[in-house]
Amino acid sequence: MKDNRVSLNGVKVYPFTSFDQLLTHVEREKGILVAINAEKILHATDQTRAIINRNIGYCDGSGAVLAMKKRGHGEVVKIAGCELWLKLVAALSPQKRSFYLVGSKQTVIEATVAKLRKEFPGIHIVNYRNGYIQSEEERQALLDDIATKKPDVVFVAMGSPKQELLMEEMAERHPAIYQGLGGSFDVYTGHVKRAPQWWVDHNLEFAYRLIKQPSRIKRQIHLLRFLWLVEMGRI
The missing domain is CATH 3.40.50.2300 (Response regulator)
Structure with a gap:
């Protein structure tokens, strides 16, 4: 795959449409796979951007997928790192x-x-x-x-x-x-314990974790800001 990465707040992410496509890419070029989610995009620093952009960023979260689709990459899929x-x-x-x-x-x-x-x-x-x-x-x-x-x-x-x-x-x-x-x-x-499969399948792992650990609310509030920035075309 040519370097057709999409820049989200300066974080370059590959628009992989399947696990097989990702596997073909990394087998051919080798390299370091880096999971990208909304938090990594929103809170990117010069250091974290540089690390990701030197390597192979892939969509690990539904927020990252949403941002990619907003950019016109409608076939991009979430590839959970733990899977x-x-x-x-x-x-x-x-x-x-x-x-x-x-x-x-x-x-x-x-x-x-x-x-x-x-x-x-x-x-x-x-x-x-x-x-x-x-x-x-x-x-x-x-x-x-x-x-x-x-x-x-x-x-x-x-x-x-x-x-x-x-x-x-x-x-x-x-x-x-x-x-x-x-x-x-x-x-x-x-x-x-990971979220039950129903929550995973419906992209609600963040909600499950919030229910189990209410102290995460401060982190989750940032997701609302992320979604707003995506909708406004600023990410």
Whole structure:
């Protein structure tokens, strides 16, 4: 795919119309997949814009999809990051591609690997470690291990922008498919509950989270401002 990204408040996002299109793109060009939602667009800083624009931003939220459709990209779809990484595993594991996982607590990463091996028999996980890198020596050891083991796909679950900055260092040592996952390992292993499927299917995950955690209201108010800016053509 040529660089036909759409700029939303200076954040450049690819108008992917399906998971298959995204997969074809990242397999051909390698790179770091960065989830884009309304908050990342609305609260973009010079640093976060630069990180996203160096990499592969995709619509992870309904707000981002709405903004893209407002720009004339009516076929753009939401690709939830917490689902995307498992789709990558399902698509690439049968091809004997190799995986490397970084992030979360030790108990969670171990549970993640165990569940992946159960759900995807034969999956080739070359290594994994928790997301608590305590020293520069540990950081360099991780980068060296990535360069040595040369995984085809690397998942890093540490939160933004920390995970993207680390993946950029990894990518300099070894080109691969990279994806930042935030808290997806916790969701996958049941340590954090995602919204029920009905809420997901109707693009109401934000409402479900608000009901479960009313303190999020301050963040959700910003979504109203985002929607207004989209409607006014200012995003």
